[in-house]
Amino acid sequence: MISLHSLAHLRDLPATTWDALVPDAQPFLRHAFLTAMEDSGSVATDTGWAAEHLVLERDGEVRAVLPAYRKWHSFGEYVFDHGWADACERAGIAYYPKLLGAVPFSPVSGPRLLAADPSDGLLLLQAIPEYLGKGGLSGAHINFTDTALDEALAGLPGWMERLGCQFHWRNRGYRDYQDFLDTLSSRKRKQMRKEREQVAGQGIDFAWYRGDELSEAQWDFVYLCYANTYAVRRRAPYLTREFFSLIAERMPEAIRVVIARQQGREVAMALSLIGGDSLYGRYWGCLDEFDRLHFETCFYQGMDFAIGEGLQRFDAGAQGEHKLIRGFEPVITRSWHYLLHPGLRRAVEDFLLQERAGVRAYAEEARQMLPYRQD
Structure with missing residues (x-):
């Protein structure tokens, strides 16, 4: 039997169960890091970040999880959708609350969907639209994804890709x-x-x-x-x-x-x-x-x-063209967005089509400005 439910406190799930799904190279997804956010009060309802981690179980065994939060604002995300929220307010469309799959306050790309098997992860993703409707959420946003999740979401209807650009240093x-x-x-x-x-x-x-x-x-x-x-x-x-x-x-x-x-x-x-x-x-x-x-x-x-x-790599955080002239190279980042309102979805889809072209052009232009010798 397969079921999907949410956790209001990550500490309600044993660290061994959660961390068994986390890649060793991802400190930001560890039970210790995410529960520290919650237990310290940095992430809480009164800060606009209510934990709502999605958990898919098969026959009582945790098979896939998505660290997620119910949000009443768009601060601390580093993928900026304030313009979308403002447009909704003017049109009388409720944009908040929304569901955010992310590491709070950390614009670091990496796995977001954690699964024992890719098929379990896909089942969790497929269940999100129905979950949003039942939960009174306007949409789902998964920020700073890895290649595996990019490929999975690209194959599902309704999910829209957004690009960004950061600067990382390579050893x-x-x-x-x-x-x-x-x-x-x-x-x-x-x-x-x-x-x-x-x-x-x-x-x-x-x-x-x-x-x-x-x-x-x-x-x-x-x-x-x-x-x-x-x-x-x-x-x-x-x-x-x-x-x-x-x-x-x-x-x-x-x-x-x-x-x-x-x-x-x-x-x-x-x-x-x-x-x-x-x-x-x-x-x-x-x-x-x-x-x-x-x-x-x-x-x-x-x-x-x-x-x-x-x-081999030094990710010094979001933004900052001042990194470019110090040898930090442009890196494309991705986030994915699913919006229930059809009119809003069409408008955002048109915007993202143009924005993606602009981000790619910007990254290529930035690459031409790197300080390395041209031998």
Whole structure:
């Protein structure tokens, strides 16, 4: 017998059951990470993120899951549909609540549908339209998908593909950072070397830590830096202080934090996660203004670390053309959208057709601006 139901709290499903479906290289999908979001209050009904994880069971055994949330707004998603919501409001169409399949506040591509067998995953996907209608949801949105899910959704009626563009750095077997610099044009090589020298000239040095090597006082500092990036924009941070302590307790081996100090005083930090052959830069913050410190803390330190650890890819987060001139290459990302209202679906489909062409053209133009030598 096959059944589909939802979970309002991921902790109601044993970590061993959930994690048995999660690829080893995906720290963001682990039970520890997602429950830390919920248990810390970062993800909750009063923040507009109500957990509604979809679970498909066959004869009482969990066979497929989709981490998902009932949303009453579109913040913290990094795939922007505010324009769609505004158009619905003007037309008197209810856009919220909607169902979002995603990792909260994390624009990282990877598996979203987790299944013991592809056929079980397909059954879950096929059940979503009926689930939306029964649940009073306007549609489903699955963000930052992997190739397997792209192929599955492309074969199902009603799902619409949306493209985006990020910038990732590739480690092509570099011996050290200088080896990487040697692949750049002379002008860019000098610029990046000068930026690092400017930071060092301000008396700033760096130290790296695993999640379990930081004291609670240092985690207070990490959170203060993180929250300050929102405070300068007069916004409240998405994550609570407790979230950082929970991931440090539950998955310390996946966490790396680099802290910048000036004459012994901690002034900035960047927090990353490790999964498989990749380094994922997630959160950064600084308590004072320092020339070029952002580039050093968020990019150059991560490149150095990836080379030293033999990691092949450095995903430093969403957006940022300033990454391009530092060797981060354009990468196409994908999300998929299913809308119940036929008029809205037709309008969005027309929009996405044009947008996809624009994103592909942008990525190709960006590739021409990479700083690597043309031998």
